[in-house]
């Protein structure tokens with residue numbers, strides 16, 4: 215009599231299985247290449263004495279981003295992630311026994327954003343024009359920047375560079391990039407506008423805004439005439455007073471030279487060409503003359519304008 219023992223093996227015992235069919239991973243896009251993302255571990259039934267090897271399912275769309283170690287199942291990053299290119303990866307790790315039985319693990323990888331993009335202006339420089347009818351309610355122009363990052367890393371805030379001398383003449387809507395005049399500005403000016411994102415470590419870009427204006431500058435003395443008094447018999451080079459120029463729009467007027475154009479013919483006075491301080495050149499004698507009429511001229515320049523000249527004072 216012939217006896218045959220048949221061992222029935224459950225298919226579940228010979229097919230490698232993972233503790234879960236699906237694993238969900240999240241990693242920032244800036245993790246280094248070679249980072250181990252996960253260790254896949256499959257098992258077969260205790261009655262099966264078979265070695266398991268791991269591989270990436272070639273049908274999975276992984277574009278060379280990942281590799282899996284054949285023997286220990288380490289899933290490793292092979293190419294830098296880029297959320298702006300691919301924000302989500304789906305791949306599949308296969309575990310195969312010597313006998314050719316295969317089980318699968320689906321890996322779903324979400325790429326988290328890092329602030330790796332600067333804001334980019336739509337153009338490197340903008341030109342805006344101001345006329346005498348430009349009001350503060352309508353923007354003279356609008357700058358636009360975009361940022362490829364997500365959420366706060368891509369949220370843009372605009373401002374005019376704080377050290378810009380034209381800062382008090384213009385303002386910008388921090389959210390829309392619309393630029394407004396605070397008051398009519400004569401002359402051509404160049405503003406530097408900055409776009410910054412709202413990331414924890416913000417990234418910034420700059421653009422130039424050239425503002426042209428057909429508004430003629432008007433510059434006046436602080437007063438058209440000044441009355442200054444000095445007691446007689448003061449020593450020569452006593453300060454009588456000083457003159458200075460201001461622009462109608464409050465802009466600093468850079469005076470390069472003050473000059474006395476008339477001092478009554480007596481040549482009793484002098485002026486500091488830089489500060490505008492008027493002083494006596496000799497001791498004044500009230501009995502000789504109790505009034506002196508002086509005229510002052512100034513050579514000055516406004517930002518963006520050529521040097522100009524204006525008579526300023528009658529004293």
Ligand SMILES: [Ca+2]
Nearest residue numbers: 296297298330
């Ligand atoms: Ca990126």
Ligand SMILES: [Ca+2]
Nearest residue numbers: 331363367411
């Ligand atoms: Ca950004």
Ligand SMILES: [Ca+2]
Nearest residue numbers: 327328330363
């Ligand atoms: Ca990013």
